[in-house]
Every structure is written in structure tokens, then in C-alpha cells.
Amino acid sequence: MSSTATVDIPQSIKDTLRKFRFARRSSGSAALVIKINKAKLVLEEVEQFDNISVEELAEELPENSPRYVVLSYELNHKDGRKSFPLVLINWSPITSEIGLLTLHASALLNFQTTADVSKIIEIRDGPEGLTKEVIDAKLLAS
Numbered sequence: 001m002s003s004t005a006t007v008d009i010p011q012s013i014k015d016t017l018r019k020f021r022f023a024r025r026s027s028g029s030a031a032l033v034i035k036i037n038k039a040k041l042v043l044e045e046v047e048q049f050d051n052i053s054v055e056e057l058a059e060e061l062p063e064n065s066p067r068y069v070v071l072s073y074e075l076n077h078k079d080g081r082k083s084f085p086l087v088l089i090n091w092s093p094i095t096s097e098i099g100l101l102t103l104h105a106s107a108l109l110n111f112q113t114t115a116d117v118s119k120i121i122e123i124r125d126g127p128e129g130l131t132k133e134v135i136d137a138k139l140l141a142s
Helices: 011-022 054-060 098-115 132-141
Strands: 030-037 042-049 067-072 086-091 119-123
Touching: 011 030, 011 042, 011 067, 011 098, 030 098, 042 054, 054 067, 054 132, 067 098, 086 098, 086 132, 119 132
Parallel strands: 086 119
Antiparallel strands: 030 042, 030 067, 067 086
8 A cells, every 4th residue: 555545446446447447338338336445444346237327326326335436428429429438426425424435535536546537426415416417417518
């Protein structure tokens, strides 16, 4: 663990991120859910989802615990093109324990750099805040 990192990112997570990032997708969205093991101060994979809707993903995420979600999102552009941008969803419900939210926030930039994802979408209000409309609005605005 480097002296400046609060949470260790093991090689297994880096390998999983790399495989997820370079997977070929022709339709649907996919997600990789990562959590912080507070006792060990290390990132752990929770689950991977293939061909999942944003609303289904929102229902899978815990209401009282923060997560990093790397989302390969099927984005339909106004001109008919389809792309699959990688987005980091910073799932940090306001009902989470303050200490865990602080730890989660402190590790965010290091995880973002490791995941090599430029776009972060903050979701603090639970499943109601994570919808296709919200993701589309954030991605199509940039």
C-alpha cells in the first residue's frame, strides 16, 4: 500500500477492472460493483452484472452503504449513434455511516485513476436518483 493511499487496491481488482474495461459490448449496459472492506482497508469486488438496466442496478445496490460502480453504459445519441462509455458511479447514500462515507470519499480519486474513468456521476439519494434519465442527462450534456 502506498503511503498516500487510504485504501489498498489489490492486483486482482486491477485485473478485473482491465478485463471489464476492454470487454466488447454490442448492446446493453454492464456494471462492476466494488466496496471498501473497512476492517482491512482494501477494495473488494461485490458483483458483476451483464445486460442490466440502470433501474435494475439501482435496486441491487445497498441503501445504507457506499459503493463504486464502474458502468459500461449503452448510450444512444440523438443522431442515432450508439456508444458504450465507461462511467464511475459514486454511490454514497446519505443514510450510510459517516465514517464509511468519509473513507469512501478519501479513496475515490485513487480508484478513479486506477479504473481509468474520466466521468463520475454522484448518486446520494438512493435508487430514486439512479435512473436512465439521470445518466443520459449527465453523459449527453458533456
